[in-house]
Amino acid sequence: ERQRARERGRREKRRERRREEERHSLILPSFLLPPSSSLLLLSSFRPLTLRGGGGNWMEKVTKDVAQEQLTESLQDTVRQRIQGILESKLLAAAKHVEQQVDEKLREEAEMSSDELERLREGRIRTMQKAVAARRKWRAQGHGRYDIVDEREFFQVVEKSQRVVVHFYREATFRCKILDRHLKTLAERHLETLFIRVNVEKSPFLVQRLGVRVLPCMRVIRNGEFGETLYGFEAFGNTDDFKTKDLARVLAELEIIRE
DSSP states (O other): OHHHHHHHHHHHHHHHHHHHHHHTOOOOOGGGOOOHHHHHHHHTOOOOOOTTTTHHHHHHHHHHHHHHHHHHHHHHHHHHHHHHHHHHHHHHHHHHHHHHHHHHHHHHHTSOHHHHHHHHHHHHHHHHHHHHHHHHHHHTTTTSEEEOOTTTHHHHHTTOSEEEEEEEOTTOHHHHHHHHHHHHHHHHOTTSEEEEEEGGGOHHHHHHHTOOSSSEEEEEETTEEEEEEETTGGGTSOTTOOHHHHHHHHHHTTSSOO
8 A cells, every 4th residue: 555655656746847847848939949959959958856955056057058058049040040131132232233234235235336436435525524623623622621811712712613611710629520520521522622711810701701600611602602500500419410410411502412
């Protein structure tokens, strides 16, 4: 009778262990499941029982290790899927460019020799005009961000179709911020002349143009004064605005090309 009682006790303990394992099992949505090898690795971990009350500690360590390995497997799966998406988009963009080139080649293949020659001559003339314009702009001070004295101001600005003037003062912190962005744009946009005028050394010009708030930018088109920009309100009214924010405003004013 005692033997049957011991057997029933052992069977009850085994059922209790199975119920405990089922309570600690981890179920994931199918779209987040890692490769089958990782799941096999997770299923191979079983809580251990130590004498003297150490079972809970070992069970926690085992579960933490299994969770860490599962997380790494999930991350690898996500990275692989993102890489696949990027590769497919790059391939689509490359095919689009290839189609455009093929279409252009087909158009040229259908042209006569005279038409091809006229096309080449037109391209050469366009390139020559662009080179000549860049040389002219550089000779007029484009591509730099120079300080202009009030005595030569009108003589300088009348030579360029597009001009951006920054009226500044050395002690004004915001003027230094604007200087940094304008210098960058001057190097990028040769089509526009960027200059600056020291208000403390140009009292006549400041009074004539009505400059009262610093920093101040004036836009000039073909010798005619246009919009005035005071402070940083047009760029979000923050000192942390980006060069692209300034470029966007000037492009909207059609003083630089996008």
